[in-house]
Amino acid sequence: MIKAYTQEGTNHVNQDVFGWQGNMVWVIDGATPLFGDDFLGGNDVQKTVRKISDALKRYANDEDSLADILFHACKSVEKEYRKAISGYDLIEKYKLPSFAVVIVRTNKKTVEWYGLGDCEIYMHDTVYRDESFDRINKRNQKKVKNKLALHRETRMLLNNENHPEGYWIGSLDGVGCMHGKCGSVTSKDIKSIYLYSDGMSTVLQDKVVMKNDYDIDSSVFEEYIQKYRSLTTDDITILQLRLKGGIR
Template sequence: MIKVFTQEGRRHVNQDIYGWQGNTMWVIDGATPLFGDDLLSGNDVQKTMQNISDALKRHVDDKQSLASMLYHACKDVESEYRHTISGYDLIEKYKLPTFAITIVRVNDTNIEWYGLGDCEIYMHGKIYRDESFDRINNRNQKEVSDKAALHRETRMLLNDENHPEGYWIGSLDGVGCMHGKQGSLNREGIENIYLYSDGMATVLQDKSILLSGIDVNDSSFEQYIQKHRHLTTDDITILQIQLKGE
């Protein structure tokens, strides 16, 4: 059974998107637009994340790796934009929508996971994530007079393997997809899987609430969230997969 809790942040429309198809589930966290949100058609990030989610549903295939599925979904959306948006190829890559994502595929005997950027997965008392993104978060936490300028400068380094501070992230050209972190583990003993955005990770400072197997649609979970909601103005989203009894 799949359950979801999502809440819009205070700065913009909800740019967290979640979805599933068959035995595969995901949470996508669209990156805050730093160079405008109307280069494509307005609310670019939200619409693009939904388009990628819809494309993922078409590419769910147990024979493909999770990274490959994501890559083909991104390329589908890129191809659509290239044909429908005049001057698309003239837009600098770093100005286009980017994202972090976690994906889980539940098989009969094992669970496959994938992470790119700062979303997280929690299962069986452990967090699974793309730790390589930590240095980007640390970079953006530097004490500078113009924080927005630092964030824009950081965004310009995305998917640049030739720069010492370059980093991999989800983008429409799909170049970062194969650099995400992935793995698998035995399904035995796992009753709940939680996928969540970085905003939710900030609110869930104490992961013991997840260790207890809490239902994200239960009032006690909502009460916990509201108590700690002040920790971020970002969108918050968590998708729960309940495996017990299946």
């Protein structure tokens, strides 16, 4: 059973997206555009994460690694833009849409997981995520007068392995995909798997509703979200994959 919940933030259109195909599920969180959102025809971030989600449906399979599947999905969307947008290759990479993503693929005995950026996965009382992105969030929290300038400076370091402060993130060229965190766990004792954006992570601060295995369409979950929604102006998105157990 799969359920999903998403709510637009206050600053822009919803740039989160969720999806699934067969035994694979994902949540993608588009990064706020800092240099404009109209290099690819307008509303670039929302449009791009939706295209990548659609591409993941086409490339989902049981043989390739989750990183490979994401890479091919990204490259297929990049190819589409390259054909449609004159001068695509002249656009600086840091101006193009980027994103964080988490993916889960379930098999009979195991759950495979993948994370790139600051989305998270919660299952059997454990959070799975790309911890390497913590230093980027910390960098962006510096107390400076011009926060936009700081965030732009950080964004320009994306997928730059030659800079000491460079970091890996999802992008159309797919270069960061192989640097995501991944692993697998036994599915034996897992009742539900939750995948969610960083905005939802802020709202679900103590993880109590997930610890207690509540379904995301339950009144308890809804009340919890409304109680803590004011903690962030960001989009909030969560997908729940229930493997076993009754509805709560």
